Amino acid sequence: MAIVEAGGIRLHVQRLGPRDGRPSRATVVLLHGLLTDSLASYYFTVAPAFAAAGLDVVMYDHRGHGRSGRPATGYSLDAFVGDLGALLGRLEIHGPVHLVGNSFGGTVSFGYALRYPERVASIAVIESEPATPSWAHKISGLLDRVRHEMTANERDALDWIAAHRGGHTARLAKAAGRLVRDTAIAAEVTSCELAGERDIRSLRCPVLAVYGEDSDLAGQAPWLRALLPRCRTVLLPGHEHSVLVEAPGRVRDLVLHWIGCHPHRHDGPLPTAPAGIPVVTPMESPMGTPVEVNAP
Template sequence: MVFIDLDGLRFHVQRLGPQDTGPPAATVVLLHGLLTDSLASYYFTLAPALAAAGVEVLMYDQRGHGRTGRPPTGYRLERFVDDLEALLDRLEVTGPVHLLGNSFGGTVAFGLAARRPEQVVGILAIESEPATAAWAAKLDGILRRAETELVKKSTLAWVAAKRGRHTARLARSAGTILAETSLAREIPASRLPDEAQLRAIRCPVLAVYGTRSDLAAQAAWLDGLLPDCRSAFVPGQEHSVLIETPDVVRELTLSWLREQGAELRGLAADPPVREAVREPARGAVR
């Protein structure tokens, strides 16, 4: 665990090297989602398996989250992309990287790929989408509701009863972030890439959805928008694919890295993908 100061903000960063001390088979940056998420989601699920497979893993708490500093302002999408860009420069990660983003983390990954196409060799987006006007409008509604509801004791009690105490603690933490920062107002006001900029993202993209998630309906649109994109679906899952089915995500990730030419080692030499359904959602539109 290290802390790195970037433009006056202290970031909590974790970097795992290949467990066998050999040369990295690939470099993967893990990007977490908004409010209830942090690098811990990867540290206890995906990161160890990647390191065991000979991958160099970089993950960090995004601004306002986890152990990274929480400034009152500065939460437009472009600032999150700035942070990723600055972190790669500070750590002297000059070669191409694979970006794996969960939810909002995938949106950040698309942002860097549009800005630095030469540095991003591939994107695996879990329950995620690029930033568009529709994305901004949806986030505006979600964040405004969360800003109102997550400070209510009745809401937190309902979450604890229905989802458990751990989820209630995460919800309480999310409410604190929203109360202490301008995130809910800044995210929807982010500078958005135009369609031409998104179509210029030519690296391979694997988009992973839960079959019961509302995001699954965008699969055909995203596959058609990006030159090299395909979708995979995890049966019976909603938005929390990474947390609910970490084994499936690990297998998908390792298989995807091998497809991109990474010479993985150890038990990851040929992982089976047992539960993901690799076919487009029928009737998916946007």
């Protein structure tokens, strides 16, 4: 375990690289989700495979999460984006990096790419969306529900979660409740400049977006493709929001292929998908409206 002081916050960081000592071919930064998530979701799924494939893998716990510092305030999305920039500077990683973001980690990735476009080689997001007004509305509602349940009905809520989702999930929920009760995250995370479609259209790095086909966020796929000509979307059948932990092999293959096709920022064509992965690609209808086509 390594604790790195970056931008005034102590961040728990893990870094993996090729085991044979050969130079890494690119740096990938893994960003986890909000409240119940931590770098462990990557450490025990795709991170070792990324390192074995020759990548320099950086993952860390967001402020307030895991083993990182938990200040009482300072939880706007801009603060999370600033943490990423400060950490990369502290680690002396100066070249363009590949960002992989799960859920809220993808929102941070979009925010970082908008703020520092020259520092991003590509983005791969899993069950995620940019920080739009719609995102802010959903996140605010979610955090308000968590705060209510873990304040007024904590015991009943944890008993239900343990019975239906297991003891480990209940422990994560209890930690999430403490975070929401003891800090200003619920009030602050959406207190940032939200992105409009014009902002999103300004993204020039290639974007891979992976969703569970049964997820509420699957509708983001055609919207992102309509805004971003260099966006590839993938829908995984039989999955909802927990794609990373339920289908790590597919996520691994998709992201490694994506990074291999985009070693640096460039304006080349989008790559084809790995064999056997259902990919949704943009196709123009006679009326000019994007429609979804499942490609083999």
